[in-house]
Amino acid sequence: MSDLLRRIRLPALFAGLLLATLALMIGDKAALEEGGRDHGPGGFLLGFAARLQQVVTAPADFLAGTWQRYVSLVTVSAENEILAARIAELEEDNLQLREALVASGHLQRIAEMRADFEVPLLPSQVVGHDHSPWFRSVLLDRGQSDAVRAGMPVVTDRGLMGVVTATSGGAARAMMLLDRRSAADAIVQRSRARGIVRGSGGDELELVFMVRGDDVRPGDEVITSGVGGVYPKGLRIGEVVAVQTDRDELLHTAVVRPSVDFGRLEQVFVMQRRAQTLELLYGGSSGDVAAEPPPETP
């Protein structure tokens, strides 16, 4: 009996591990569709990796920062003058607009609306990139302790970067728009043509849109439509650089150059609002999402 057990021990371990990892994959897919991986089993590892990656990248960041500061100093005086003039110009514009709004009696109504729409932005540092060429994600230094949850959109000063997919106490992982699994409902700002922006796995995005009546041209700005609930309306995605037309196809594709420079991500902002489901991103059947719940407090 013990001889038999010894003989089947290794094949049993092999089969058991294969089945266990398969079960994990199935469970994880369901978890991601339901809203991402918060409180996951690897929370500790995610947090540890974020700290370790900060330590590893610190010397390189320091050198790059010192060089950039030096280069900036060379042009800072001239830039300062231009910016001061620009601020004065904008303040003047702002004043005139306020006057106009007060005059039309809309200011109070807009102030009330702001309370409904304004979303807190949490600054976060990118500390590591995905080590697999199959996926495009980054590791952020903010996590559940800062009220970051899976499903929250991530933006930069240039536009939409992606969405948080997993969190731990002090770190989070965010999937970039460039990832093949990423999808965002979008509109062309000029013509209001609607489509879906998908990651291509490379450095550009694809806008898939209906042919009939849709006017999409190179140079058009693409922004989020707000449909689907994952991303709020009006975030910059990128600019159309080419339209691939095929007369026989019902759906056409446009190549979109992202407004965010994904190769040089350093500081990002987590929008502290989240959708109830990430089904749209992970290939689920239903994209209907109800109104977002208010941001959770830590």
Next chain:
Amino acid sequence: MVLLLTGLLCVAAEGALCALFPTALVPDLGLLFAVAGALLLGPAEALVVAVLLGLSSDLLSGALLGQSAFLRVIEVAITRTVGSQIDLRRGFPLAVFVLALSLFDALGMALLLRLFLGSVGLDWAAIGPQLLRIGSNAVFAPLFAALARALAEGVDDEARRELRLDTRGAR
């Protein structure tokens, strides 16, 4: 244990290397340590180490939890089978073997992605970086195997020295 901890540390630090260098040029350290484990450890130990390395890779990348771990289990079995036929302690045969194993890993990953997420296009955007990474794995494999062997031998020497001291004390 030392091999596992070093492997986990390397997997955790890999993301930082990917922020400094192009991802495709950074070798898959989880895979290299799993291969080293298969060659240096017993079969059961090697399987457990490979699964843990695979799970940590999955947690730190965009993969589904279990995706790399599943492939690592199969890769350990392949490595042990091939290792019993070919001397993989030498640099060149190991590099060629890791080249083939990395190709298997890439195809396996594509298959699992298709199966579970339905999202993999085998276009140039996907194939180019994969080929680079396969080459990078092959180039770095002998180096990491030597590092793993040195770690394992260092631990063995330490254990032997402690055993000798204990025996002297008993006398």
